[in-house]
Amino acid sequence: MSAPMSPEAEPARVPEGILVHPTGARSRRVHEAALRATCDLLDEGGLPAVTVDAIAERSGVSKATLYKHWPSKTAVAAEAFGRRMAETVALPDTGTARGDLAEQVRLVSAFYASPAGTVFAQLLAACVSDPGAAPYFRVYFLHGRRVAIGVLWERAVRRGEVDPAIDVETAIDILFGPLVFRLISGHRPLTPEEADAISGAALYGLLRHTSTGAD
Numbered sequence: 001m002s003a004p005m006s007p008e009a010e011p012a013r014v015p016e017g018i019l020v021h022p023t024g025a026r027s028r029r030v031h032e033a034a035l036r037a038t039c040d041l042l043d044e045g046g047l048p049a050v051t052v053d054a055i056a057e058r059s060g061v062s063k064a065t066l067y068k069h070w071p072s073k074t075a076v077a078a079e080a081f082g083r084r085m086a087e088t089v090a091l092p093d094t095g096t097a098r099g100d101l102a103e104q105v106r107l108v109s110a111f112y113a114s115p116a117g118t119v120f121a122q123l124l125a126a127c128v129s130d131p132g133a134a135p136y137f138r139v140y141f142l143h144g145r146r147v148a149i150g151v152l153w154e155r156a157v158r159r160g161e162v163d164p165a166i167d168v169e170t171a172i173d174i175l176f177g178p179l180v181f182r183l184i185s186g187h188r189p190l191t192p193e194e195a196d197a198i199s200g201a202a203l204y205g206l207l208r209h210t211s212t213g214a215d
Contacts, residue, residue, distance in 0.1 A: 017135025082140030
């Protein structure tokens with residue numbers, strides 16, 4: 001059984017590319033039932049197991065209703081997967097920017113090294129050939145993760161531990177981009193040791209350095 005779906009803070013306006021689906025209590029129940037069913041299917045067989053027929057059978061939601069909420073099966077899977085990662089990868093609070101960011105890199109690396117990483121790669125590839133699903137991947141997966149890491153970055157800025165001139169989006173790409181590349185290419189393993197090596201090299205350039213002598 002999949003973990004209960006945690007409510008995501010949805011944007012006040014519908015982002016570009018996201019289908020405006022019916023609202024109301026019944027529609028919310030239908031939406032959540034379909035997402036829970038999709039999470040179960042992803043757990044059982046990855047993205048290949050997610051079909052509109054399978055979602056409908058598992059959730060009890062008709063295919064016609066599903067298409068009122070999402071443009072494709074990949075879009076449903078992207079939203080469900082984004083919520084699942086938000087539940088699985090919690091934000092650390094170690095007391096320091098170095099500790100927080102290094103631990104987050106370890107957690108995300110472990111997530112990608114798990115069966116969920118395979119689903120992530122499948123979704124990434126599927127969104128290339130399904131442009132209608134790509135906004136769902138960006139909004140419900142990428143945006144949520146970048147907002148979460150932004151919390152760590154803002155905390156570090158307030159403590160004066162990172163260079164505030166560095167844009168948070170740049171910092172995120174430097175820290176977490178290598179994990180995605182390794183997942184897709186397989187050229188290096190996704191181990192805790194490798195995660196520490198990536199965060200260590202990146203943070204040396206991102207953190208403030210206290211001068212120990214004259215310039």
